[in-house]
Amino acid sequence: MTWIQEIRxxxxxxxxxxxxxxxxxYAYDATPNFNAKPxxxxxxxxxxxxxxxxxxxxxxxxxxxxxxxxxNLAAGTTPTQGGVVLLFHRMNQILxxxxxxxxxxxxxxxxxxxxxxxxxxxxLFYPPDPSSMKISTIxxxxxxxxxxxxxxxxxxxxxxxxxxxxVLANGDVIRAGGKNVKDVAGYDLxxxxxxxxxxxxxxxxxxxxxxxxxxxKQTLLASFDSIERAAETVSQVIANKLTPATLEFIDxxxxxxxxxYSHVGLPTDAEAVLLIEQDGPPSICEHDIxxxxxxxxxxxxxxxxxxxxxxxxxQLREARRSALSALAKRSPTxxxxxxxxxxxxxxxxxxxxxxxxxxxxxxxxxxGHAGDGNLHPTCMTDLxxxxxxxxxxxxxxxxxxxxxxxxxxxxxxxxVGEMKSPYLAWKVGDEGINLMKQIKDAFDPQHIMNPxxxxxRSGGEVDE
Numbered sequence: 001m002t003w004i005q006e007i008r009x010x011x012x013x014x015x016x017x018x019x020x021x022x023x024x025x026y027a028y029d030a031t032p033n034f035n036a037k038p039x040x041x042x043x044x045x046x047x048x049x050x051x052x053x054x055x056x057x058x059x060x061x062x063x064x065x066x067x068x069x070x071x072n073l074a075a076g077t078t079p080t081q082g083g084v085v086l087l088f089h090r091m092n093q094i095l096x097x098x099x100x101x102x103x104x105x106x107x108x109x110x111x112x113x114x115x116x117x118x119x120x121x122x123x124l125f126y127p128p129d130p131s132s133m134k135i136s137t138i139x140x141x142x143x144x145x146x147x148x149x150x151x152x153x154x155x156x157x158x159x160x161x162x163x164x165x166x167v168l169a170n171g172d173v174i175r176a177g178g179k180n181v182k183d184v185a186g187y188d189l190x191x192x193x194x195x196x197x198x199x200x201x202x203x204x205x206x207x208x209x210x211x212x213x214x215x216x217k218q219t220l221l222a223s224f225d226s227i228e229r230a231a232e233t234v235s236q237v238i239a240n241k242l243t244p245a246t247l248e249f250i251d252x253x254x255x256x257x258x259x260x261y262s263h264v265g266l267p268t269d270a271e272a273v274l275l276i277e278q279d280g281p282p283s284i285c286e287h288d289i290x291x292x293x294x295x296x297x298x299x300x301x302x303x304x305x306x307x308x309x310x311x312x313x314x315q316l317r318e319a320r321r322s323a324l325s326a327l328a329k330r331s332p333t334x335x336x337x338x339x340x341x342x343x344x345x346x347x348x349x350x351x352x353x354x355x356x357x358x359x360x361x362x363x364x365x366x367x368g369h370a371g372d373g374n375l376h377p378t379c380m381t382d383l384x385x386x387x388x389x390x391x392x393x394x395x396x397x398x399x400x401x402x403x404x405x406x407x408x409x410x411x412x413x414x415x416v417g418e419m420k421s422p423y424l425a426w427k428v429g430d431e432g433i434n435l436m437k438q439i440k441d442a443f444d445p446q447h448i449m450n451p452x453x454x455x456x457r458s459g460g461e462v463d464e
Contacts, residue, residue, distance in 0.1 A: 003060040017041040034075035038085045045090040047204040055171035066198040068140025071132040074417030102210045108139025125213040127154035131321045145195030147413035149246040152371030158194040160209045166201035169444040198450040200443040214279035218289035219313035222296040223270035229300035230272040231347030247371030248275040254367040261326035262319045331380035339403035340374045340412030360395040374412035421456040
């Protein structure tokens, strides 16, 4: 009996896809230039089925790639070494909403936006809000430690994962963490799984922390005639001990693309805009947004506009979330990266990106989470133009290096995956790589869990 036949016995024939057309659909994620078909696509219905599937794969040394909705931007869910792609749409249940302990327990296939809507109906709040939240799954968010627009004030996914269940490479099931606010019993295995990109185990359940839903919101749009003035405003907002819920930066090229795409009335003559939102009790919210508006004017804002209605505020938020889609309409291939620097270096980094784009003769627009230094340089290119593609790769290598030189990192929220694996050692050093590989070996000695991710392959093999 083949390993595929063994898996068919576990989940049933209709939940195992092996037709070439089906395999092609799962050969790629949202990352350009990474495409490799798996040997099977499998949709388990329970933790017990995953345990059995993993045991089969371990026995036959078959790679396993867990996949949410395929929105990954670093080739983290591309099955470049074949094997099995695991889908979780049959494990998409909210298992418990515990209002007494302010937690929600979910299966990995639940859509993140559905979690937000469910808890908000109860006056609660799950803050992490990646731009893909309407389609991305919580399992994928946990594997990538996803961020979002609200990261400045509320943090990222890791700040809300209290516990996980996971199936290890040998088929064992581990239950780490739980509902406790405090728990220092041994190593923090929960945090180790968050952001591990499916390389240590398969998450089958997660318990998430909730907070009270903010009473009100205020949204401000400020435009500037220079990137430097926008960056100065960001620094001064933080220096004045203000922590907005969102503090977003959009450069001129992105402003134009978003306005053409969404028609919300963005100032297309500006060099940069800041989209700033504060939430909380109405009196504090009103006070803070007025103070932030004053700081923006003091530091050269040419226009400021406080949204008068929630409808207008929602338009502005959705316009920002549509930045990638808007830019993607402008070229056959779009690459979105997430180089991150200290907040004080935002202006320096944006200017460096502009200079690098000129040097390598590529078209790059930049937007991002200015409040936490997480920028999204986005290149509009054409993968079919090999000469240009080589320049694009060189340009992003230069961008990653500049971010590190400024005290930043190669990725703030998208993860390393396979796309950025050649650059991980630039950030963590050989010692960091060696330690991470030891952790990987301890959890997954046969390297069946999402192989090829994080650690750079040389000559077709994973570096050992």
